[in-house]
Amino acid sequence: MSRCARPLLAAGLVSVGLVAAVPATSGASSLGTSGGRLAPSTSIPAPDVAATTRSTSAQGPLLKPTNPKCVKRKAEKKKLCGGPFKDKSRREWWAKPPQFRIVDVSIIGTTRIEALSDDDEMRFNGEGEIWLSARKGFGGKFKLPKPGPGGVGIGTITAKPTDWTSRSTGAWITSTGDEYGCGVMLENGPFAPNGLAAMVATNPKKDELSINWNIGGPAWQCPKDLVDPPPFDEKFSDSSLIRYRASSFRGHKLVRLPVTATWSREEYPSRTTVELSGHVLLQRVT
Numbered sequence: 001m002s003r004c005a006r007p008l009l010a011a012g013l014v015s016v017g018l019v020a021a022v023p024a025t026s027g028a029s030s031l032g033t034s035g036g037r038l039a040p041s042t043s044i045p046a047p048d049v050a051a052t053t054r055s056t057s058a059q060g061p062l063l064k065p066t067n068p069k070c071v072k073r074k075a076e077k078k079k080l081c082g083g084p085f086k087d088k089s090r091r092e093w094w095a096k097p098p099q100f101r102i103v104d105v106s107i108i109g110t111t112r113i114e115a116l117s118d119d120d121e122m123r124f125n126g127e128g129e130i131w132l133s134a135r136k137g138f139g140g141k142f143k144l145p146k147p148g149p150g151g152v153g154i155g156t157i158t159a160k161p162t163d164w165t166s167r168s169t170g171a172w173i174t175s176t177g178d179e180y181g182c183g184v185m186l187e188n189g190p191f192a193p194n195g196l197a198a199m200v201a202t203n204p205k206k207d208e209l210s211i212n213w214n215i216g217g218p219a220w221q222c223p224k225d226l227v228d229p230p231p232f233d234e235k236f237s238d239s240s241l242i243r244y245r246a247s248s249f250r251g252h253k254l255v256r257l258p259v260t261a262t263w264s265r266e267e268y269p270s271r272t273t274v275e276l277s278g279h280v281l282l283q284r285v286t
Contacts, residue, residue, distance in 0.1 A: 061243070062244070063242060064244070064245045065248040065257045066256045066258075067082070067254055067256070071254065071281060073134065074133060074134060075133075075135050075138055080103060080254070082252060082253035083252075084252065085250075090207065093250055097143065097145065098144060098286050099142070100141075100143070101142070101283045102141070102142050102159040103138070103139060103281050103283045105133065105196055107133075107277070108129060108276070109129065109130040109215045109239075109240070109275070109276050111127070111129070112273045112274075113125075113170070113232075113270060113271070113272050114270060115231065115271075116268075121174060121175055122172045122175070124171070126168060126169060126170020126183070126220060127170060128170070128219070128220065130215060131165040132215065133162060133163050134162055134163075138161060138162065140160065140196070144200070144202055144249075147203075147204050152201055153201065153202040155201075155202075157198040157200055158195060159195060159196045160196065162196055164188055164193055165187050165188075166184075166186040166218040167184075167185050167218065168182070168183050168184055168218040168219060169183040170220060170230075180222055180223050180227050181223070182223075184220060186219055196280075198212055198214055200212075211241070211244065213240040216237075217232055217236060217274070233265045233270065233272045236265075236272060236274070239261060239263035239276065240259075240276060241261075242260075253283060254281065255281070255283075255284070256280075257280045257281070257282065259276050259279055261274075261275070262275050
C-alpha cells in the first residue's frame with residue numbers, strides 16, 4: 001500500500017491558506033499539511049494577472065459590480081451609506097486612478113478533490129471549505145494601479161483583521177475498503193492568515209480590472225506516518241482570479257464586488273473543483 005499520493009508538482013504546493021495573505025506570524029509561509037501533521041508550507045505561486053487582463057478570453061466572465069445605497073456590515077453595527085460621486089471622463093479617470101477603502105469582506109470557497117495514490121491502490125474523495133470574513137475594525141486601502149508602459153497596471157490590496165476557518169472531510173480508501181480519515185477543522189491560529197491580500201491588474205484599453213483574491217484551499221490532516229494529504233493542482237491559484245467592469249467603479253461612493261467563480265481542472269491522477277461565493281465592499285475616498 002502506498003504511503004503518499006502521486007504529486008502534481010515536486011514542491012511549492014500547499015493544502016491550505018490564502019496565497020500571499022497577511023500572516024498572523026512573520027514569514028511568507030501559510031498553513032499546510034505534511035505526513036498527516038500541520039506545518040508551515042510554501043505558498044502557491046500567484047498567477048500572472050497582467051497576462052490575464054491582456055487576454056480577451058481571460059479567466060471567467062466579466063463581472064459587473066453593484067452600487068448599493070446603504071449596506072450593513074457584518075462586523076459593525078452602523079450602516080454605511082453611499083451615493084453618487086462626481087467623476088471626470090474615462091480617460092482622466094484612468095490617468096489619475098481613484099482610491100477606495102476596503103470596508104467589508106465575506107467569502108466562502110468550496111473545494112472538491114478526487115485523487116489516486118502513486119500505485120493506484122488507494123483513492124481519495126474529499127470536500128472542504130474556507131470561510132473568510134471581516135472582524136470589528138476591518139479596513140484597508142485599495143488604490144487602482146496606474147497603467148505601465150505596456151498599458152497594464154499591477155498593484156496589491158491588503159486589509160485586516162479577518163476571521164478564518166477551514167473545514168474538511170474526506171478519506172483515502174484502499175482496494176480492500178479500509179479508510180484513512182483526513183478531515184480537520186481549523187480556526188484562527190498561529191499559522192492562519194489574519195487578513196486579506198490580493199493582486200490587482202488594470203487594463204484601461206478594455207476598461208476592466210482583474211483581481212486575484214488569493215483564496216487558497218482547505219486543509220486535510222491524514223493519519224501520521226501512514227498517508228499524505230491529497231495533492232493540489234498546480235493551477236489552483238487561478239480559481240480566485242476574477243475580472244470586473246471598470247465602469248461600475250465610476251460615479252459611485254460604494255462599490256460591491258461579487259466574488260463568484262467556478263473552476264475545475266482534471267489532470268491525472270487528480271481532479272480539483274473550486275467554487276467561490278461572497279463579496280468585497282469598497283468605499284470611494286478620492
